Amino acid sequence: MARTDVQLMLDVKAGDEQSFELLLRKYRTPLVNFLYRMVRNTAVAEDLAQEVFLRVYRARQEYAPSAKFTTWMFRIATNLALNSMRDNRHRQMEISIDQSMETGEDEQPPLEVPDRAPTVEQELVARSRAELIMKAIHSLPEKQRAAVLLHKYQEMDYDEIARVLECSESALKSLLFRAYETLRVELAPFVNHSARV
């Protein structure tokens, strides 16, 4: 039977390094993606993600399962991201499709585009769409951005997100509504209209 995150972390506390490896493998990608979508820079996102794991590792002896492991981990990640953006320690290098096309650079961030043997045009359209979505998300205020990313992409419960963002559930729901309202307007030309309530 697979161990829960709390059990894995308690095993890490007991000195089991393998359990830490399991947690690393499980949350490495979601964490990097969350941070990338927050700070919009792959290098910074990876650096911050490593810092999150490092802090988790450092705190292993004092670990007490008072909340879900993901709540704790994403709270660390959110705080690091917010601090990074505010401190502006890292130079913001926007990944611009337009710039890369003009300069003819081949290097792109390794995006996982669904492998349906897309044509070049389709891939360009997909990248352009992704870039616009990223830009719209990044235009949100930081707390709204974090709320949307945790709600939409991490599929966390409201109470969990509220704990990460240190606000009430009702405040969080208002936050999410305002964020989605903004994105609805920003992305109106690109929205998939096949969905129905």
Add this chain to the structure above:
Amino acid sequence: MFGKSNNDKSGGKPCAAMDSKLVEYLDGRARPAERHAVEEHLSGCASCKTRAEEFRALWSTLDDLPEIVPSREFDVSLRTRIAAEPARRNFWDWMPSPRFAFAMTALVLLSVWLSSGPRLVKSPAQLSPAIQASKVSTEKDFGMIQDLPELENYDVISKFDALSELPGPPAASTEELQKETR
């Protein structure tokens, strides 16, 4: 319930209190009573209904955002950083060895046991002069209270001269006692 609805298709402000209900409703996490209230409102408010549809479409669009893959160096770099962490020492790390810790513990316990052991009784010859003197005084006091029954006899007390020896138990006083009791 959510305020006056308007017919302006999602262009106007959302109805009051929908902002805290709509997302939860679309998530499928609303409680039955709240779900019913939202559905009732949506059936009568074109603006909010359109907004709800557009939220759903937006969520579908957001799914198009691809995931990025962490670099191959991620794990290596993390492990390097972890390896560079100073080793944490706890209390037991300061002990030279478990044997030493055991020996120290045994020594402490032995000391406690020895200090709480019974005291040896000394012979009179070994007693100090001060102790001897107090011993004599104690015996003397005991001799005095040995004669206590006489001291409780009124006839004895009334004739008692503090500076003289205590008289022996008078026979007469005993006979008188017997007479009284008859």
